[in-house]
Amino acid sequence: MNFFTTIQLVFRTLRARKGRSLLTILGIVIGVAGVIVIISLGAGAQSLVLGQVTKLGSNLLSVQPGKSNEKGPPAQVFGIIVSTLVNNDITALRSTVQVPHAVGVNGLVRGSASVTWGSKTVDTNFTATDYEYPHVVSFGMQSGQFFGQAEDQGATNVVVLGSTVSDEIFGGTGVNPIGQVVKVRNASQKDAGGIPLRVIGVITSRGTTFFQDQDDQVFLPLALGQEQLLGIHYLQAINIKVDSAENVDQTLLDVNAVLKQQHHVKTESDIDFTIRNIADAVSILTTITSALSLFLTSMAAIALVVGGIGILNIMLATVAERTREVGLRKAVGASKQAIRNQFLLEAGTLTSLGGAIGIVVGAVVSYLISLLMHYLGYDWVFEISLTSVVLAVGVSILTGVIFGLYPAFKAAKLNPIDALRYE
Amino acid sequence: MPLIQVTGLEKEYVNEGVSTPVLRGVSFSIQKGEFVAIMGPSGSGKSTLMHILSFLDRATGGSYAFEEKNTKDFTDDYLAELRNEKIGFVFQSFNLLARTSVLDNVMLPLLYSKKKNQEKLAKEALEAVGLSHRLNYFTNQISGGEKQRVAIARALVCDPAVIFADEPTGNLDSKSGNTVMYILQQLNREGRTIILVTHEQETARHASRIIRLKDGLMISDEKVTDQVLAATDKDLVK
Numbered sequence: 001m002n003f004f005t006t007i008q009l010v011f012r013t014l015r016a017r018k019g020r021s022l023l024t025i026l027g028i029v030i031g032v033a034g035v036i037v038i039i040s041l042g043a044g045a046q047s048l049v050l051g052q053v054t055k056l057g058s059n060l061l062s063v064q065p066g067k068s069n070e071k072g073p074p075a076q077v078f079g080i081i082v083s084t085l086v087n088n089d090i091t092a093l094r095s096t097v098q099v100p101h102a103v104g105v106n107g108l109v110r111g112s113a114s115v116t117w118g119s120k121t122v123d124t125n126f127t128a129t130d131y132e133y134p135h136v137v138s139f140g141m142q143s144g145q146f147f148g149q150a151e152d153q154g155a156t157n158v159v160v161l162g163s164t165v166s167d168e169i170f171g172g173t174g175v176n177p178i179g180q181v182v183k184v185r186n187a188s189q190k191d192a193g194g195i196p197l198r199v200i201g202v203i204t205s206r207g208t209t210f211f212q213d214q215d216d217q218v219f220l221p222l223a224l225g226q227e228q229l230l231g232i233h234y235l236q237a238i239n240i241k242v243d244s245a246e247n248v249d250q251t252l253l254d255v256n257a258v259l260k261q262q263h264h265v266k267t268e269s270d271i272d273f274t275i276r277n278i279a280d281a282v283s284i285l286t287t288i289t290s291a292l293s294l295f296l297t298s299m300a301a302i303a304l305v306v307g308g309i310g311i312l313n314i315m316l317a318t319v320a321e322r323t324r325e326v327g328l329r330k331a332v333g334a335s336k337q338a339i340r341n342q343f344l345l346e347a348g349t350l351t352s353l354g355g356a357i358g359i360v361v362g363a364v365v366s367y368l369i370s371l372l373m374h375y376l377g378y379d380w381v382f383e384i385s386l387t388s389v390v391l392a393v394g395v396s397i398l399t400g401v402i403f404g405l406y407p408a409f410k411a412a413k414l415n416p417i418d419a420l421r422y423e
Numbered sequence: 424m425p426l427i428q429v430t431g432l433e434k435e436y437v438n439e440g441v442s443t444p445v446l447r448g449v450s451f452s453i454q455k456g457e458f459v460a461i462m463g464p465s466g467s468g469k470s471t472l473m474h475i476l477s478f479l480d481r482a483t484g485g486s487y488a489f490e491e492k493n494t495k496d497f498t499d500d501y502l503a504e505l506r507n508e509k510i511g512f513v514f515q516s517f518n519l520l521a522r523t524s525v526l527d528n529v530m531l532p533l534l535y536s537k538k539k540n541q542e543k544l545a546k547e548a549l550e551a552v553g554l555s556h557r558l559n560y561f562t563n564q565i566s567g568g569e570k571q572r573v574a575i576a577r578a579l580v581c582d583p584a585v586i587f588a589d590e591p592t593g594n595l596d597s598k599s600g601n602t603v604m605y606i607l608q609q610l611n612r613e614g615r616t617i618i619l620v621t622h623e624q625e626t627a628r629h630a631s632r633i634i635r636l637k638d639g640l641m642i643s644d645e646k647v648t649d650q651v652l653a654a655t656d657k658d659l660v661k
Contacts, residue, residue: 005534009534012523012527016520016521016522016523017522324518325520328518328520328531329531329535330503330506331479331506331512331518332506332507332512332531332532332535332577333503333504333505333506333507333508333532333535333536333581334503334507334535335499335500335503335504335535336499336500336503337500338535415474415479415480415481416478416479416480416506417474417479417480418480420479420514420518
């Protein structure tokens with residue numbers, strides 16, 4: 001029997017056993033698609049998390065008030081307010097002699113604000129910061145500009161809008177936000193009139209970083225935010241951008257020295273600030289996402305095993321029937337070779353078909369998930385690992401072929417009449 | 424030259440060290456063109472003998488020569504060839520492929536042969552048993568009698584030298600059984616050798632010779648003097 005006839009025979013047999021064939025294919029599709037989706041999810045999550053941190057900025061040190069474990073949460077999380085981080089610290093840290101590798105030093109305070117333009121009021125957040133903010137955090141301007149040194153020192157009444165706020169207020173009106181005057185007040189001062197501020201810039205959309213919508217905020221000059229909105233004289237954080245990764249550790253020591261001096265620290269227990277290296281956060285996150293990936297890969301392996309057991313189940317259920325069928329074929333003149341070819345081709349066709357469908361389903365589902373993530377504002381990478389595909393398809397085909405051939409082997413040992421009477 | 428020659432043929436089954444002899448030394452020969460019935464009570468070894476003669480099973484002792492060649496040296500592949508080209512087997516329980524059409528069932532042996540125009544040959548075989556109108560029906564859509572006729576068409580399709588039939592009417596009503604016997608007699612008249620196994624005297628008398636077995640041994644081998652001729656049904660079969 002030539003190859004072409006065997007193929008015809010195989011398709012006829014598969015059609016005669018539609019139910020069983022579909023179940024076998026389903027088992028393989030689940031296994032293969034499961035592996036592909038799961039591993040793709042792991043890769044996407046990992047690059048998302050790492051991407052988030054990279055977006056925040058690499059080579060960053062963050063100084064926060066209050067002593068706490070560098071690897072743990074900041075003191076503010078526990079409701080402790082420490083007011084020893086001050087504006088003079090920023091000036092001291094900008095010294096090129098004492099902290100030579102810093103390319104940007106930036107202090108900030110944050111809070112919630114209401115922004116009003118005409119009859120529209122929008123509730124949002126504010127960040128009050130200085131002109132070196134763009135040197136530390138990377139972003140682009142959609143229009144206008146950020147405050148420069150002049151505005152900063154003069155505490156001029158200007159504001160820069162995040163893209164979401166700008167759209168909420170000016171979107172659809174056809175009015176250019178630049179030059180417009182909006183009123184900004186602390187969200188808790190609902191009855192106050194608000195400070196009139198001139199819009200000088202709108203920031204390009206940055207998306208969501210660590211579950212914070214970077215576009216849903218406004219930026220005010222530091223002194224204005226401190227005094228007029230929060231009524232404080234201290235800082236909530238100082239961020240420092242280092243020129244390169246190698247100098248981060250040294251800069252940490254430099255900053256430590258400067259601040260100890262500024263705060264008149266004599267013993268270790270007097271330290272009232274914490275310096276965090278963003279790189280540490282990256283490595284912790286990498287460890288977490290790697291563990292997550294490992295866990296997901298185990299899930300994928302289980303998916304494969306389940307699929308494999310499904311195939312095994314179906315094949316075993318039909319062993320008796322197929323053995324009798326082999327007996328009949330031998331009785332009408334099929335040679336051992338012909339039987340083997342038929343069963344091999346049958347199993348091969350089923351598993352290849354299942355594998356192909358599984359790959360498509362897995363890829364489509366992964367893609368849909370990545371679309372969903374993009375819609376939610378995350379920078380999700382759609383990635384299909386070739387290893388996962390090869391692994392999944394390989395295991396599925398192996399399982400299908402071995403268990404598909406089993407009846408053929410069983411019947412080959414028997415005389416046709418014994419195979420025909422097999423139960 | 425005898426088509427089939429058996430001498431002291433033996434078969435025993437060994438199961439977990441216990442050996443059960445089924446055939447204990449049977450000897451006879453069959454010429455081309457004969458219609459032989461092998462009879463005997465249950466357990467006489469008649470089906471086992473039939474399976475050995477048709478190469479579905481192998482003897483454990485004695486000798487079997489087919490077309491004057493000793494079958495002991497036949498390889499598995501050669502036996503497969505013989506089953507395809509020289510033998511046609513009709514089973515008591517039909518043994519058709521489920522969920523497969525009548526035509527595909529009859530074509531099955533052709534798939535393993537080198538013959539050309541396979542569909543044409545299958546259709547001709549079905550015509551010979553009067554089932555041209557059932558070509559595309561599936562096996563679960565036809566009656567028992569029709570199933571057996573499909574089985575006969577399948578047995579015929581490669582133009583075999585011998586047709587073996589194991590209790591072919593055992594699962595059929597008398598009318599269908601009669602049709603089957605008519606077809607077998609017709610095939611014999613056309614020159615084919617027919618070897619039939621049955622435990623019914625009435626069925627055996629359709630043959631021209633009866634070999635009787637008991638307890639694995641041949642007890643008689645006689646020509647049939649009062650042969651029964653199955654009634655024709657002119658519309659049914661050509």
